[in-house]
Amino acid sequence: MRFQVLGPLRGFLDEAELHLGPPKQRTLLALMLVRAGQPVSLPEIVDLIWGEDPPDTVVNVIHRHVAAVRRTLEPGLPARTQSRWVTRVAAGYRLDLPPDTLDLTDFRALVQQTEDAPAPQAARLLVQALSMWHGPVVADLTPEAREHPAFVAVEAEYLAAIRRAADLAQGAGTAVAGDLLPILRQAAARHPLDEAVQARLMLLLGVLGRTAEAMDLFEVLRSRLGTELGLTPGPELRAAQRTLAETMAATGELPVGTPTPTAAPAPDVTTPSVAPPLPSPSAEQPKIQATDGTLAWVRPAQLPADLAWFTGRRHELDAVTSLLSEPDAAAAPRLVVISGMGGVGKTTLAVHWAHQVADYFPDGQLYVNLRGFHPSGAVMGPAETLRSFLDALGVPRERIPAQLEAQAALYRSLMAERRMLILLDNARDSEHVRHLLPGTTGSLVIVTSRNQLIDLVATEGARPVGLDPLPRSDAWRFLETRLGADRTALESAAADEVIELSGRLPLTLALVCAHVAVNPARSLENVAASIREIGGLDSFSDSFSGETAPTDVRSVFSWSYHALSEPAARLFRLFGQHPGPDCSLAAVLSLADRARPEIWPALGELLRASLIYEARPGRFGCHELLRAYAGELAAVPEHQQESADARARLLDHYLHSADAAAATLTPSRDRLALPTPVTGTRPQSFGSTREAAAWLEAERPALVAVIRQDQRYGSARHTWQLAAVIENYLDRAGSWQVQVGLQTLAREAAQRSADLLGTAHASRALGFAQFRLGLDQEATRSLTQALALFDRLEDSGGRAYTRRQLAFQANGRGDHRTALAHYRVAATLYRESGDVSGQGWVHNEVGWTHILLGEYDQALTECLASIDLHRDVGNRNGEAAALDSLGFALHHLDRPDEALDSYYGALGIYRQIADRYLEADTLVHIGDSHLKAGRSAEAVLNWEDALEILQDMGHPDAGAVRDKVSALSVGRSSVRWQY
Structure with a gap:
């Protein structure tokens, strides 16, 4: 108890x-x-x-x-x-x-x-x-x-x-x-009138470097005391203001000569606040992100690390560097396309050159791996790329448009007066990058691709740079740099043979050098003999996306693979089953069905052999050609069952981990009845909502890639179940465009396999996401299809939930009577199935509909019934939602203090269950009721707390809350920086 x-x-x-x-x-x-x-x-x-x-x-x-x-x-x-x-x-x-x-x-x-x-x-x-x-x-x-x-x-x-x-x-x-x-x-x-508490808040803001905010708070307090009590600030407030002003003067934040105040200004001094204009971008002017939500200059620096051992390619480097000195370079956007076969060193050259010329572009660098030739097909699309670029450029995530064309327009606008370097790595074709090109001069765009992207050369004036295998002299210097000039000279004949057997490709030469580095006693002649022994294998052309690669290149891959211990070789084969850009250690454990102590030696061996790399601590990646080769090894008959078992474990790892994360974030949600994970799966568990949210955010690219891979090649069950499990997380985060894409894939996969339940769930989730994006007709079609399928399946829970979402949509377009009709059907379905929590949700949503109709007394009855039902079954989330609705009804009945009591009850629950979005939503309502009660300062404080949460989440609702704060702040009686 x-x-x-x-x-x-x-x-x-x-x-x-x-x-x-x-x-x-x-x-x-x-x-x-x-x-x-x-x-x-x-x-x-x-x-x-x-x-x-x-x-x-x-x-x-x-x-x-x-x-x-x-x-x-x-x-x-x-x-x-x-x-x-x-x-x-x-x-x-x-x-x-x-x-x-x-x-x-x-x-x-x-x-x-x-x-x-x-x-x-x-x-x-x-x-x-x-x-x-x-x-x-x-x-x-x-x-x-x-x-x-x-x-x-x-x-x-x-x-x-x-x-x-x-x-x-x-x-x-x-x-x-x-x-x-x-x-x-x-x-x-x-x-609000406890001066001791308010003074301490000011001083704490000062400790955190937020002195301007603290000074603004003082002016709010001075105005409140004068308006409500006819008083001026007391000693503690004045002392706090004096301390902060002295700090600001000492650090240069106050204009020179500004006197340190000893008393508050007269209450009737008012001057409109004017924000300073943004500085123009320049090499000398630092770019910082504004704290008030406005778009300000930021300077991203996203280039990957340069390769310390870069050698050769002098002709190509001279060709691209000459672009920067051409007399007509300012007349058109600079665009370079570096093309060549897989493993030829396109990315290495692009990154090396980008580091050399980065100083020409003082507004920063953007980088993305578009994964255009990933073996799993997990391509990074333009919309996802634009969102990451806009975020890097300082656009609050809630201000990023949902539609691709609008994202591209905003991106071009921000880039219009900037001089930036943009590296678009591993593009599939010209259309893959067209939305990512700036529309004006001044920036340099480098694109790498296995295809020549002739369209960009013809229509955008791109400078093409084709890469062939390394010239023999460059390949020789490659070996000298990594193995030492003395050793290569001593074994020159063997070094020549290794160069030719490696096809003069940097990737294969790097594999050979990695092996020799960890086996220094092994001679180059012995290495060449080992590669020759494995020669004569089938062509590896499939892994080069249709290109013809020398047979000896695959021989080098095979030789590196056969040099591994059996545990490391098995782990390498299994890496080919992972579709994401990189793989967490936890996913590796499920993929391999091994415990941490068992997996570390194999991982270390693969890292030393350069067959995988550590993208960042605890996450491992693999070159696309090597991943394709691993997939080819896994497909041979003797490894097919092993590979199938690993793929099943990986899918269950992501499905059950995501389900646990979603349940941690929203414990009251209805969970799918998932089958038991296959033996050897090691799903993750989460001790806090912060941990669960961090996992979902970090694994989102992998989750999307898993859904796409299973949609193409799997049974479709994991596709729709995984999409359903992360639906609520994506919805709360405002990621509705991503939601539409995933649920479309889920529906297609379920339809292809004639899975009616999966089709129903995916159609319902898709319809709700379409409604969120304002696609009303598409939403109606999807939700209607879902309802028909749930009817056919006699799934009362699915039918009721779809009815509620149809009602939500009807309320959104102002058709409240239709919404009530949907809710009546949903309530009957929940009563017949004995779902008390579902009945509680309907009472709350019916109450909200009565609020929209202006029928506040009826709303009170419905919300109170919802609270009782949710408390009976212990649904904390539902209870909080009903308390919030109750507060909203009381607010509109001009009972703001009673509304606040209800809101604070909801707020306490949301904080306990760590539902950050609804915590922010309730804080907004609390601010509204404080405003109605005449407490404008409290309203602003609550709205600002809500805004901080929404901005941190990147939620679209942040814009409306920012507008509320700005609108109320216009009437403040002070000007920032004037005291």
Whole structure:
């Protein structure tokens, strides 16, 4: 049994949440909890619950409430049996709690530990203690009840801890200060006229380098005090302002000669705020991203590291470098296409040259591997590339358009006056890169491809540079650089033979040099003999995308492979089954069905042999030709079963890991009934929502590649199930364009395999994503198809969910009566199947529809019913959603303080379950209600907290919240930098 009073009143028995009864019973329990171990008198209970107008039978009623509390605390307690927890005492009743039962007790214990702790440790302990608060104490009680001295005293403990934590955090480092900042912001919002708290918030912002924001806060506070109380800022606020102004003057943030203020300016001084213009791009002007959401110059530097051992290619380097000095170079965009067969060194040359000329382009460099010839077909499309470029150029992710043409237009606009270097590596064809070309002069674009991209030469004036295998002199220098001039001279004949057997390709020469480097006792003659022995194999042309490669090139690959130990050779073969750009260590473990201690030696051997590379710590990649070769090895009859088993483990690894991550982020969602993972799969588990979200973000390219690969070659089950599992994550992140692409693939795969359930799920998810993008007709077709399939399958859950999404769509176009009709059908389906949580969702969504209709009293009834149902089944997410809707209805009934009580209840839950998007959504609503109540400063603080979350997520909703902040900030009575 465990209870929480630091925020909404909640109780738990093991993992199940307790229903704490009707309001009066909950109020009594709250009082007994905050006074745990102390007697609570009958007069005190009467005063709290009934005030001055108790019923005649008030004592009997109290006894009944106490009995109900006992049954809640001890469900199996027989009638007329003495309670272990609630004791009758002379003055009334006393609640005695076991250890580790109440969050308030834990909070006090942590605060107590700070008394004898060193200052930095004490600050961290206080941050830990304060993080246990999820709103005002017993936030879901009525405002009148919370005015009881017992609750006011607990709130005073909170404020005392806040003040002490803020004082200690100023000397405990920026990490502690950063952890405390959101907690202190919430305290300041809840206590807007507490000058001690507000002054500490200003000073903490200063510690974090946000002095301008702190000074703006001072002006908000000065205005609020003057408007609401007719007062000027007190000593603590003035002292904080003075400290910050001195800091800004010392660091040059204030104009020279600006006097340090000793008192606040007169309340009637108002001047409109004017933002300074953005600087023009230049080599001397640093580019920084604005903190107010405006687009500002940033300087990306994305080039991969240059190869320390680069040799040769002097003729090609001179040819491309001459572009920069041609007299007509400024008349058209500079564009170079480097083409050649796989393994010939296109990327190495492009990266080396880019580093040499980067100084000509002071606004930075962009780089992308387009994976145009990836064996799995996991090509990186223009839309995905543009999103990454726009993000690198400082565009807030929520401002990036959903449509490809709009993304390209924004990209060209941003590039119009910049001088940048853009490297587009491994393009499939001309259309693959056309949207990525700047529309004006000044930048250099380097494209590498196995194809010649004649279209770009003809239509864009691209300078073509074709790469052949290395000249013999360059190949010789390649060996000298890596093996030493003395050794190559001593074994010159063998070195010549190795060069020719390697086809004079940098990739194959690098494999040979890697082998010799880790086996220094082996002679070059022995190496050449080994390659000759493996010669005569079939052509490896398929791996070169239709090009004819020398048979000896494949011989080098084969020789490197046969030199491996069996565990390393097996792991190399299995690498060919992974479709993503790179592979995490966790995925490798499932792919190989090996534990970490077993896999490290094989991984190390492959790294030393240059057959794979470590893209970044813990993630491993493989050259596309080598990956194709590994796939060819895996396809021979003796390895086919091994490969099929590895592919099944890999698919289940991603499916079950993604399912675990999605369930961690949204535990109340309906989960698919997934089959048990195949033996040897090692799915990941997640201990926190942050860990789950980070995994989904890091693995998104691999997840997309897996879906695409399975859609082409698999059974389709993993395609639609994996797309369904990550649907909610992509929706909350606002990645609706990605969602449409994946769900389209999922539907096609399911249709091809005649999987009706998969087709239904994919059609429903696709329809909802289409609606998000404003594709109303397409959404209607997809959702209608899904509904027909769920009807055919007699899947009541799928039918009800699709009806709800059809209702959501109807509400979106203002057809609220049609929405209610869909909800009536969904409610019937949920009742017939006994799905209580589903019924709770429908009540909430019907309530929201009544809000849209302006029928707020009906909305209250529906939302309250939803809260009760969700609490009955312990659906925290559903309860929070209904509390938020209830607050919205109360807000529109001009009851803002009651609305805030409901909103804070929702906010506490969303923070506990770490649903960041809905936390932000509720913060916006809280700000709206503060504004309606005349508290504009609190409104701005809550909106800014919401905006910070949405910007961090890159969510499209951030723009609307930014507009709210800007609109309200226009009327502020101060100008930034003027005091």
